[in-house]
Amino acid sequence: MSEIIAAYSSLDGPTLPILHALQEEFGYVPEDAVPMIASALNLSRAEIHGAVTFYHDFRHEPAGKHVLKLCRAEACQSMNGPQIAGDFLAKLGIGWGETTPDGVLTVEGVYCLGLCACAPSALYDGEPIGRLTRERLDAVVQEARGA
Amino acid sequence: MTKIFVSRDAASLALGSSQVVQRMSEEAAARGLPLDLVFTGSRGLFWLEPLVEVETSGGRIAYGPLKSSDVADLFEAGFLTGAAHPLRLGRMEDEPYLARQTRLTFARCGIVDPLSIEDYRAHGGYAGLARAHSLVAQAVVDEVKLSGLRGRGGAGFPTGIKWDTVLHAAADRKYVVCNADEGDSGTFADRMLMEGDPFCLIEGMTIAGLAVGASKGFIYIRSEYPHAYRTVSKAIEFATKAGYLGPSVMGSGRAFTLEARLGAGAYICGEETSLLESLEGKRGMVRAKPPLPALKGLFGKPTVVNNVLSLATVPWILAHGGQTYADFGMGRSRGTLPIQLAGNVKRGGLIEIAFGATLREIVEEFGGGTVSGRPVRAVQVGGPLGAYFPASMMDLPLDYEALAAQKGLLGHGGIVVFDDSVDLARQARFAFEFCAAESCGKCTPCRVGAVRGVEVMDRIISGIEPEKNFEVLEDLCSLMTDASLCAMGGLTPVPVMSALTHFPEDFDKAPRVPVAAE
Structure with missing residues (x-):
């Protein structure tokens, strides 16, 4: 996960690209990713949690096949x-x-x-x-x- | 080698074009006939898809709608030379549906290979940017002002005036943002353009960048459009390689770079300030205006936010002149409007035509009535926040002001046709349900009003104290209209009240008498 986060961190406004990349890789956005993204982007966990839960696309558990x-x-x-x-x-x-x-x-x-x-x-x-x-x-x- | 043109537009794929192409390649290989397949966008005549066009000395000859099972028969008939066949349509330019249109923004869509810059240039591409390079920034903005172009996303704000504000805002950095979060049901023009002629959008954004002094642009594309996102991303890559984007656009010494970004399934992000928040990586919460994005937009910098179609029309305006564009249209609605005809209609598709055509011309003459064969009962114009109009109001012209006068809106130009099986009370309930699902939650009238609206509609539909509930409904609608922060809550009452006004019988309500005198 840290690799994915690092790959997008230098973009302007990297949160959504990171979340998309995580979901692409794992099929959902793992809960553990939230503090990692927050720390990488120097934002609060609440801000990242807020973004993950706002958008319909991001799943909190894996989807079916x-x-x-x-x-x-x-x-x-x-x-x-x-x-x-x-x-x-x-x-x-x-x-x-x-x-x-x-x-x-x-x-x-x-x-x-x-x-x-x-x-x-x-x-x-x-x-x-x-x-x-x-x-x-x-x-x-x-x-x-x-x- | 015979050139064959096939659309790879998402709607063509949805109708089976890739299966037809595969069958065609197999059949050609078996017969030892080499094919030169060119993938294009769609012409936008979706009842004829999957459609193939064969290059002949007499122009491109079209065949459609095709099924895989038609392919062998087409080869037998000699379609590679444009021979007769029951599915032969002739030249698409002669097809009345297309011949009656004025395609300016969509001039190349369905004709060119969307990822070939050479093809784009051969069809007039980059003439607008070349002209813009020869002008000072203010002259470019003035040309757009002269054209009368208004924001095609729905709000209809004059594009040139927006650009002027950004041009004259002093800042160390400015941005151009393309709103490609085309979420309105019944609309697909942005998608078609991005899949069929992405360089046109890129050129439009580059011109915008030059005009206002921005060196960076973003295209925010909704995630429901994976094909458009891939095509636009590729096109940006190609344009950068070819020197049309980058540190020195066309060798001018002026920088402009582009990035495509994916949305994440939030309708509200089509609202410009919510889109900016989302681009910044935050929840897509609407910002209070002022400050206008033109002064304080993305990352707090002056930002041009325009719809795909507005930006994609700019190259034409620069190449042909603002006045030429303004010569089309009616009243204060100048130029052409790409109308999207959809829903229960025989001939759905893209109709780019000068402002002022009536609903009847579009739905009956272009559309040919319903696909179900039942009478047209209602049309919703302008997406989920647009009004439902009855068949008796079909003489309304499509123009910003004419629709506003009837308590409707043009929105992004989508028209959804319903037959007589529609229940407008259910549609009114859905308008609230949709608002409840998609509200950003920042302001109370929208966040709570939508939920209350669903409850009120449920009571009305169940026949519980209808008179009292009609009163609550009207009160709720006027509150949402007056007190919501943005158009989401502010316009949700439009479909609701239009359904109630024009179709009271669906609410078991007696029509209002007397009907207001004309």
Whole structure:
């Protein structure tokens, strides 16, 4: 962790780049990192804790093996997104931000992926999916479990 | 070797363009036909994606929308020479959707290879910067003032006046910050431009730097746009290598460097002061204004904060003249507006057109009505803080002032279409829910008001003491409007009150009578 922190410390306003790099490496921002970042940047632990907890992106525990981000904003609502997402979560037996019991898939809600002309949309491990259907989501789960 | 152009825009990928490309490469290899694949941004006609264009003597001939299973058939038909096929669309320039537009900011998007500086230059790139180099700083600012360009992020503040303030602020260091935190649902123009023509944004920021005396710029890109972030980061690297960024821009002896930064999933960071806090590494809490960022911005220094589209329009203005740009548009809304048509609509996409087109032209003529085939019931204009308008108000022109007069806003130019299955009481509830989730929490009207709003809407939807709750709702909305620190809390009442005003039946409320006389 100290290597990652050191690599970004000389940037102007390095906090977010450091947090992103940590999450990229570990899948979440480990609690132990907070005092280390604070000391490296000569800031208080409260300031770093404040930044980590402000942003939706930073996880406090590891996600599942795969991450599916489903858009919950208006353009996707206009194309039946809430019903499709609701049924999907019910089928998996999890809520927003939760991981399937087998640890394979985390489903997170996001507000807009900028794919509004092909709604509803999603991002699966960083790959965009448009015109999302129930069948397509089932295929994603199968792929996640098979991979 | 036949040149084939395919979009690598995130929306094209979302519709399966990479599968089509892979199939095409395999098929070409099997037939021993060498292909020269060029990856571009998107033209923004998303119902035709995945789309490929083949270079022929008669121009680029397009085929789409394609599925992997169409590929073998296309080769059989001889599409590499532009031959006939049921999916042949002809030249995109002749497609009415595109032919009716005035593409200035998006002139190159979908045409050029976004990471080729040579391609960018061949299509008029860096002509604006060259002109800016020949002018004194004040003359560059005056050119932008003359163009009438207003901030495309949503606030509509005159860009030239902002630049003028920064130019005349005395400081040892100044910054140019690009707001690429395009969080409004129904908008994707910033994303398209960053993925399809990133050098245009870089050139615009470089001109801004020269004009105001800033030597460093940041592009703050939301994390929901990983593709845009990668493309912009690469483009910055290439521009630096080519001498368009660095200690001596184009050999002028003047320095300008750029850094792309990733947001972290906070809608509020699209608010300029919150964005600056976030860039500094803090919680994205809104700052009280004044002081204006133009005087005390990033790290306390004078800072130009502009939206992607505002900055990306500057090269065109410098290259063609401010007056030429101002000749487009209506009233105090000059130039062109990149409209983003989305949601339940047949032909969604990017429509860059002079200010003043009506909602009907956009939704019906360009959009072709709903994709579900049901009647259009509501359109939300301007993102999650924009108004819901009924089908009966579709003759409204898209212009900052005309929308404001109807208690709406143009915002970042996004239009989301809903069919008659929409429940506007639910949409009003969502507006509060969204505000509660995304409020930075600094001011009470927004932080607490949003939560109370959800509760009030829940009581209204459940039919609990509706008359009393309508009173509470209106009171809450006027308080949030008047007392919130920024537009997040201040404009959340816009979708709520427009839904209540134009769709009272969804709230089980009798329409207000008499309707105000015209």
